Every structure is written in C-alpha cells, then in structure tokens.
Amino acid sequence: MNDTTGLSVITVRTGLGLRDSLSALDIPARSRLYGLLPCKVGTIWTESLTSYINRLGWAHRISPRWLVVQELLPQVSGEYPAYPFATFCRQGKAMSINGTGNLAEEWSTALERLTGRFDLHLLTFYGWAGDFLEHGHLRQTPAWCPLCYAEWREQKLPLSQPLLWMLQIVTVCWRHKRRLEERCSHCQKHQSIITLETCSGYCTQCNTSLSSNPSTGLDQKIDIEELRWQEWVIRTLEELRLQWITTGVLSWEPFFASLARCMEKRGVCSKLADLTGFSRDVFYLWLGRKHRNFGHTPSLETLFEFCYACTITPLQVMETPDMLLQTIQKEPLPRQVRPNRFTRSRVNREDCLKLIHAVLDGREEPLGMYQLAKRLGHPQRVLFYHFPQECEQITQQAQAYRKKRKEQRVARVREEVRQTVVTLHAQGVFPSYGRVEALLSDPNLMRMPEARDTWRAVRRELGIAQQ
Numbered sequence: 001m002n003d004t005t006g007l008s009v010i011t012v013r014t015g016l017g018l019r020d021s022l023s024a025l026d027i028p029a030r031s032r033l034y035g036l037l038p039c040k041v042g043t044i045w046t047e048s049l050t051s052y053i054n055r056l057g058w059a060h061r062i063s064p065r066w067l068v069v070q071e072l073l074p075q076v077s078g079e080y081p082a083y084p085f086a087t088f089c090r091q092g093k094a095m096s097i098n099g100t101g102n103l104a105e106e107w108s109t110a111l112e113r114l115t116g117r118f119d120l121h122l123l124t125f126y127g128w129a130g131d132f133l134e135h136g137h138l139r140q141t142p143a144w145c146p147l148c149y150a151e152w153r154e155q156k157l158p159l160s161q162p163l164l165w166m167l168q169i170v171t172v173c174w175r176h177k178r179r180l181e182e183r184c185s186h187c188q189k190h191q192s193i194i195t196l197e198t199c200s201g202y203c204t205q206c207n208t209s210l211s212s213n214p215s216t217g218l219d220q221k222i223d224i225e226e227l228r229w230q231e232w233v234i235r236t237l238e239e240l241r242l243q244w245i246t247t248g249v250l251s252w253e254p255f256f257a258s259l260a261r262c263m264e265k266r267g268v269c270s271k272l273a274d275l276t277g278f279s280r281d282v283f284y285l286w287l288g289r290k291h292r293n294f295g296h297t298p299s300l301e302t303l304f305e306f307c308y309a310c311t312i313t314p315l316q317v318m319e320t321p322d323m324l325l326q327t328i329q330k331e332p333l334p335r336q337v338r339p340n341r342f343t344r345s346r347v348n349r350e351d352c353l354k355l356i357h358a359v360l361d362g363r364e365e366p367l368g369m370y371q372l373a374k375r376l377g378h379p380q381r382v383l384f385y386h387f388p389q390e391c392e393q394i395t396q397q398a399q400a401y402r403k404k405r406k407e408q409r410v411a412r413v414r415e416e417v418r419q420t421v422v423t424l425h426a427q428g429v430f431p432s433y434g435r436v437e438a439l440l441s442d443p444n445l446m447r448m449p450e451a452r453d454t455w456r457a458v459r460r461e462l463g464i465a466q467q
Ligand SMILES: [Zn+2]
Pocket: 145, 146, 147, 148, 149, 173, 174, 175, 176
C-alpha cells in the first residue's frame, strides 16, 4: 500500500476533521472512499456496478451492505425504502443499480463522487439502451462461470461479476463454452446482489467457493444451435457497447423509424412474420409503443430474436435505414431462428425413475431438485407433477445431506482454527485474529462465526484471551 492510499485510509476512518487539517497543509483533498480500479473483462467489458460495490466494501474491510448504508444511501434519493433493505440487496431490485434507469444513474454518480473516479457509469447499462424499458433484461440474481472464477483465482486476479453476466439474454460463458451457473452447487441457493458477509467468488448463502464443483454432465450439454445464438448475442452486444463508448449515445429511435419505413412496403409485414415467427400485430404494437394504450415496447431479448431471424444486427438497422428492407428481400434468406427458450420434451418415466431411484438408493451422489431437474432436462414443477412422492423424498434427502456436509465443514474449520491457535501459542507467538487468519488454508474462513467462536474459546482455554 503506497502513501497516497494510506492517507485515504486515515481520512476514511477518522472522518472529515482530519481531511480539513490535511487541506491546511496544502495536500489535495482525498476522496472519501478508495478510488478502487474497476475490473476489466476482455477488451470492452467491465465488472458490474454491484460487483464494484461488493469489492469496494471489502477493500475497506467492512461489509458491502454497511458501506451502502453508511456512505451511499445518504447520497441518493433512495428508491428502496419500499423494501426492507436486506430484501433489496438480495433480490432483483438492487440489480437495477446495473441497469438503464434512474437508480443506475444516481448510484454511479454518487459512487463517482465518493471515490473520485469518473468511469463508474460505464459499469451499468445506463445510457446505452436509450429509451428502453428499465426492467426485463437484467437477471433477478447474479450468474457466474465457475471456470472463469477458478482461472482468476489461480492468476491472483480479483474475482468480479462482469456486467455481461447480469443480462438474462446471456446464458453461456463464451470463453469456456459452458452455461453460466445460477445457484450454488452446495446449497442450491441464488446469490445476493449486494453481499452481507462473503467475499466475491464465495456463495453469499453458505460461503462455499463458487469456483468449486461446477456442474457437469447433461445440464452442461449445449447444442450447436444455442452456441451459434449465444455467439451472435455476445457479438451484437459488443457492437452496441462499442458504439456507445465511442459516440456516447445510443438511441433506439432510428431502429423503430427504419422498421416503420420498411413496413410501408407491401408484403413486408407478412415476410417479417414468416421469418421471425412473431404475429403480424406485434410489429404494429412496437411502432405504436409511445401510445400508452395501443403500443408495446419489446424487450431487448425480443428485439435480438427479431434481428437474429432477419440476419441483421440492431446497429445496422439503426445506422443504415434501408438495410433491413434490403436484407429481408434477399432470396433465399438463410434461416436462423433462436433455439426455443422453453423446450418442452416428453417425460420419459422410465429414464426419470432410473435416476431418481439411483439417487435415493445412494448409487448416485445426492442431488437436490434443482440439480435433478437439470440432469433430466425437465422443469422441477413437471417432475413434482409426475413423481410427487419421489420428489418429496429427494428434497428431504438433499436437505439432510446438506445439513451433514455443513456440520462436517464447520467441524473441519473449528479443528483448523484450534490447531493454528495452539501451534502459534506453542511457538511463543500471540495468536491474534490477523495471525490466525493469515495462517488458515483460506483467510475467508475467519468470516464464519464458528471460526471466530473457536478462536476465542481456545484462547480462553490457554488463558490468553486478552493481550
Ligand atoms: Zn468462463
């Protein structure tokens, strides 16, 4: 840590009084919080703003939620009070901090003020979706790629959540050609958006590393159609982002103007309906989207689906007014339709029961309903409908298994802390929190209340609780 950073630590921890006395010595005013560098992902992407908030909290060695409560909330008008704060941090609403609306603008501006940085608005989608709907394109909870996390951890890079992973439309990690995870493989829970206790890369619910035990097998099989669609989605998003970064604006108005001009030609509406599989009425609803009662603004996902079927990108439609018409009039147009997002396959009872019984009999490792549904390729509710009793047993077995795993893990952690304290003491070294934390196989273990309890208890046993 250099001198400059050191001063900003002092300023943050001791409040404004010290800042005033420093300015009297002609030292430039420091930012209230660290000007932490946002993580870059690839050439044009960065981490998301909520990922930045989480890392900023830990950089100050406080819980990110506390950082938000103490430093950020007093600076913003606060759209969250309708929600309990914990609910806000845990579910979809806080995701809007990365989005296109007021929350993203207000929070990024406040953070730029507090950190002295000028680039934090780039960690949101604010601005580059123009007058797009604020809701519907972001996920409810963060998704992640375990292999990316494992790589970053190995390269000693900070673990962050890229902005790209926050979009519903992005379902695959393009570097590893694997689906993004949405639930912890250990506790099966979704991740909080602003964390309370855990560091980036660890499950916010059970503190297990999110880079371990990535799901494998059937649930990771991605067919060529889906890969092609995801490649197009990511390339198209990059094209839009690059346009926004270089010009500073991105408006969807020209897109709808091009569509309107195109639809004036005879037969175009039917052709678009044929190509995309959308109803003809849908296009008129889009064109009238400014009318409250007669229009409808499509989601980003739907517009991407439309462009994909027309083999054109949104930016091409925006920038070259006649290109949409020219493209769809080409004969024959290569057929490319987004793979069905809701694939419904027939339930093969025999296959399903084979796996279910194998799990219940202990011939397969215990699976929760989420993993079972992924392995069998059917939604959970479908499995509950067809196999209610078996699903109930699977749920109970998974709960018991998770409870046992947690107890084993806590016991291992307790033992490790105990051994570390005893060893330090035997060497004549005082087992302070910092020394014990540094010697553990993972410093984050000390965030577990059980680890701290053991640390205190063993020190009491050794008669060295206070020093
Ligand atoms: Zn990856």
